[in-house]
Amino acid sequence: MSAQSRPAAPGIRESATVTSLRHQNRAAALRFVLQQRETTRAELARRCGFSSASAANITAELIEDGLIAEVGSVASRGGRPISLLAPRADGAYAIGVDVGERGVAVELFDLSLTMVDREFRGGRREESPDDIHRDLSEAIAELRERNRERWPRVLGIGLGLPGVVETEADGTQVLYAQSLSWAPRPIPLDLDPDLPVYAENGAKTQARAELWYGAARGIDHAVVALLGRGVGLGVITDGELAHGAHSSAGEWGHTKIRYGGALCRCGQLGCVEAYLGADAILEAWRARGGSFDGSGWQALGALLAAAASSDPDATAVLDDTIDALGAALGSVVNLTNPQRVVIGGWVGMRLMEQHADQIAAAVRRNCLDRLGAQFELVPATFGGDTVALGSALMPITALIDTPRAELFAS
Structure with a gap:
């Protein structure tokens, strides 16, 4: 039997399975806390199907990583007060953008999905794709200048766009805005030198915001x-x-x-x-x-x-x-x-x-x-900020889906 066809040793297979399960549980727990905005370990265990011990271990890890925090307590029936868990607001940030045909609203959200800063460009007339690109770059640069201390913890940029956003097999994304008479355009990845860019149709980012919080x-x-x-x-x-x-x-x-x-x-x-x-x-x-x-x-x-x-x-x-x-x-x-x-x-x-x-x-x-x-x-539920909020959830979802070993590799 060749080395290529020989099955992996049971210990290796088991280790990979355990690691994968641990990541899935961590991702489910982080998503739950972010969506609930405030919860307890007991509720986390019940809703995610964890044992009490697993819920305690996962939350301890997320607290250590600076992604969630204990924010108070509620009385229990005769026992010790029950700790409340919530996203640690300054644990990470994400940029969500509502890209319109007449301008862009670029918003910076903390990990509790509270908007902490905003920059708008355009608004006077219908703009070309090049105008939009310039607006995006300038608005993000302005936010970066005002939020220098936060910037190392910004996860990425989510764009809610007017048109069809297709994702190719290699992960590249292309915008098809036929209604605006724009030629197909690759999603710009050069909006900030340090941040990844994610994109989706604006109606979908609105739906994601309503699904998570609305x-x-x-x-x-x-x-x-x-x-x-x-x-x-x-x-x-x-x-x-x-x-x-x-x-x-x-x-x-x-x-x-x-x-x-x-x-x-x-x-x-x-x-x-x-x-x-x-x-x-x-x-x-x-x-x-x-x-x-x-x-x-x-x-x-x-x-x-x-x-x-x-x-x-x-x-x-x-x-x-x-x-x-x-x-x-x-x-x-x-x-x-x-x-x-x-x-x-x-x-x-x-x-x-x-x-x-x-x-x-x-x-x-x-x-x-x-x-x-x-x-x-x-x-x-939300008004004018819905598309931007849903767009910010794209880099936050990427954070949830990233294994801990990769997240803290550096």
């Missing part, structure tokens, strides 16, 4: 819609975010809501985004004689205020928008059978402020009765 937390089957200038979706199945074969699942904004319908920015006809994107909604009002400034939050607010004042044209546009949203999400309900439908993005949040019941009724009119009775519709 309206989809603890829900095994959910859909999280992002309505802004663009339209996207995150699908959660069995408690995990769906990615598809090349990480690009969830392009709901470019599914068809009307055969041969309105022209979409992607160049096709009848897309969801052509009816539910901010520009499409406001253009429909303009075509009916609506008058407003800009094309963002205040302009949409003017439409909603006019509808609330019984302006017939604004009311008609709002009703058409809700009908289109009901039809588009009704199909998603039929396809995915979610327990919860979450609506976010700045357009979605504004619509949900006063019209959640109307939207829920429209969705149920457009899906099968049985499936329509099985979901609840709720607004997203």
Whole structure:
């Protein structure tokens, strides 16, 4: 028998198995503490399936590594106080970025996922990919300058991007932003000399934030819609975010809501985004004689205020928008059978402020009765920082998945 074909000695196989199990348990424990934000060793053991001894050993290791800390105690039934565990806020940091077509919001989060600093670039006009690259580099450099003491503990940069982000077999990532008429572009890796870069579609990063901390937390089957200038979706199945074969699942904004319908920015006809994107909604009002400034939050607010004042044209546009949203999400309900439908993005949040019941009724009119009775519709938990928060979770997830021996190799 050759050396190549000879099986490994039992001790070697057992050692590798034990090491792998130890890493899995450590990763599960760290993820649990980060998601719960405050817990006890007993709760950790119960929820992760550990023995009391294993929970104690793992938490001692994570405390030693500076990733979690004891932050107080609660009374027990007659015994010693029970220690509370929480992420050690200054144990690590992560950058999350919401990349829009008109600028970038770059945010620095600590390990408790509290934002500690923020830098914005752009905002005046639609920008080219080169403009966005420059904005990112400048904003990150500015954050680095203001946070020199923290920077050695920054894990990486997560980008939430407007378009399809594909991950190749070798790990490289490419952005396909057809709606913005951008040529395919590799994800830039030179944003900071010391930090790795991770990227994903912005709707998915929003969904990840809601899954970890928001309206989809603890829900095994959910859909999280992002309505802004663009339209996207995150699908959660069995408690995990769906990615598809090349990480690009969830392009709901470019599914068809009307055969041969309105022209979409992607160049096709009848897309969801052509009816539910901010520009499409406001253009429909303009075509009916609506008058407003800009094309963002205040302009949409003017439409909603006019509808609330019984302006017939604004009311008609709002009703058409809700009908289109009901039809588009009704199909998603039929396809995915979610327990919860979450609506976010700045357009979605504004619509949900006063019209959640109307939207829920429209969705149920457009899906099968049985499936329509099985979901609840709720607004997203987070506002404008959701995409950036979900993006910061990418380098934090990489931290969780890194074996301890590699994490502290240096």
